[in-house]
Amino acid sequence: MDPKESNHNKHSSDEKHKSKRSPPYALFNLLVIIVAIIYAVYYQLYLKDVENVEEVAGGEGESDQFKIPMFTSEQLKEYNGEGDNKKLYLGIMGEIFDVTRGEKHYGLGQPYHNYVGKDASKAFITGEFDAKNGKSNALDHVLSLSPSELVSLKKWRDFYIENYDFVGRLIGRFYEPDGTPTEYFWAIDRKIQFGLKQQEEEANFQREFPPCNMEYKREKGTRFWCTTQSGGVERELAGYPIQLFNQDAKTFSCICTEKENFELPQFRKYENCDDKIRSCFVPVDDQSNEDD
Ligand code: HEM
Numbered sequence: 001m002d003p004k005e006s007n008h009n010k011h012s013s014d015e016k017h018k019s020k021r022s023p024p025y026a027l028f029n030l031l032v033i034i035v036a037i038i039y040a041v042y043y044q045l046y047l048k049d050v051e052n053v054e055e056v057a058g059g060e061g062e063s064d065q066f067k068i069p070m071f072t073s074e075q076l077k078e079y080n081g082e083g084d085n086k087k088l089y090l091g092i093m094g095e096i097f098d099v100t101r102g103e104k105h106y107g108l109g110q111p112y113h114n115y116v117g118k119d120a121s122k123a124f125i126t127g128e129f130d131a132k133n134g135k136s137n138a139l140d141h142v143l144s145l146s147p148s149e150l151v152s153l154k155k156w157r158d159f160y161i162e163n164y165d166f167v168g169r170l171i172g173r174f175y176e177p178d179g180t181p182t183e184y185f186w187a188i189d190r191k192i193q194f195g196l197k198q199q200e201e202e203a204n205f206q207r208e209f210p211p212c213n214m215e216y217k218r219e220k221g222t223r224f225w226c227t228t229q230s231g232g233v234e235r236e237l238a239g240y241p242i243q244l245f246n247q248d249a250k251t252f253s254c255i256c257t258e259k260e261n262f263e264l265p266q267f268r269k270y271e272n273c274d275d276k277i278r279s280c281f282v283p284v285d286d287q288s289n290e291d292d
Contacts, residue, residue: 068179069168071096073118076170080117081108089167091119092157094140094174094185097164119170124156125149140173143187147195154192207233212241212254218284224270225279226256241280243268254280 071089076096079089081103088106090099096119099105105112114120114129119140123129129139142153160166169175174185181189211231212224224241228234239256245266246253252268256278262269270280 070175070177070179071168071170073170073172076119077117081106081113082117088116090116090160090164091140091170092121092124092160093142093153093188094119094170094172095157095160095166096168096170097160098167099160099164101164119173121153124153140170143184143191147191147198149195150188150192151195151199206231207235209244209255209257210235210239212256214254221281221283221285223279223281224254225277227278230256238278240275240278241270241273243270 076089076091078085079087081088086100087098088100088103089096090106091097099116104110106116107113115123120129121140121142122145123139125142125145142150145153169179171177174182174188176182210226210233212226213230215223217223226238226241228236228238230238237258239258240262241254242257242262243252244255245251245268254270257267261267270282272282273280
């Protein structure tokens with residue numbers, strides 16, 4: 001058989017098939033388009049974020065295209081707005097942000113200029129720059145801060161993530177030259193997790209035993225009272241004022257609780273109370289003995 005002829009025949013029979021099958025093909029094409037649209041929307045909504053997270057975190061599967069720029073402290077210094085380079089970069093916990101947009105805060109002669117061109121993490125908490133002791137390079141050494149101070153520092157870092165562009169990481173205390181976190185990074189991270197847990201426990205405690213309202217009059221003394229909003233904790237039961245002993249500070253503070261808790265060992269009753277208005281009064285003379 002002539003291959004041309006046979007081809008021709010095949011072709012025309014295909015054509016027939018095609019025209020017969022054209023409605024399902026159209027349906028198939030439509031399906032492909034719908035799937036493509038769904039994928040595009042899904043990518044925009046979810047996958048793009050996942051890629052970005054991997055990029056910022058230096059996660060596995062990170063390709064060269066997504067490599068995080070690494071800076072030495074000398075390179076970071078070039079972005080302090082004092083030389084030809086007009087860009088302002090700020091380091092915090094080893095991460096670097098472009099704060100050029102916030103020039104009115106960070107530019108030359110502006111109140112927060114000291115924070116750019118370096119990682120001055122510690123100064124976010126202490127407000128001090130130690131430069132007078134020649135220790136300015138230790139400003140990113142934050143291990144001596146308390147867990148709750150480190151939580152505050154983390155909030156500052158989150159502030160920069162939210163408000164400015166992340167541009168890279170600083171080689172040194174928090175990151176290795178290849179961008180992986182150092183042991184120091186993890187030590188700080190553990191302390192922050194501890195601080196967050198502590199704060200959560202304190203918040204739970206405050207919900208259970210909210211602080212009293214308090215009014216101090218110099219000549220007379222202090223009045224403590226409970227309402228369903230005292231201490232900024234909204235609740236159904238106002239409770240009654242009682243003194244709570246703080247082991248660490250060796251002081252008493254006023255909290256609100258129900259009478260059934262009054263016998264707990266950490267509490268001490270006030271002497272001068274009016275249950276009807278859920279209020280207690282400590283006259284001036286008694287206040288010197290209050291913290292005994
Ligand atoms: C250690 C303490 C402090 C630190 C670390 C600190 C840090 C900062 C930083 C980094 C900014 C710029 C935020 C941005 O990029 O948008 C800022 C803004 C500001 N800070 Fe502070 N600050 C401190 C204490 C204070 C105090 C005590 C005051 C007031 C007496 C104050 C008043 C302000 C004001 C008003 C702004 C906003 C300025 C504006 O939007 O034009 N800061 N602070």
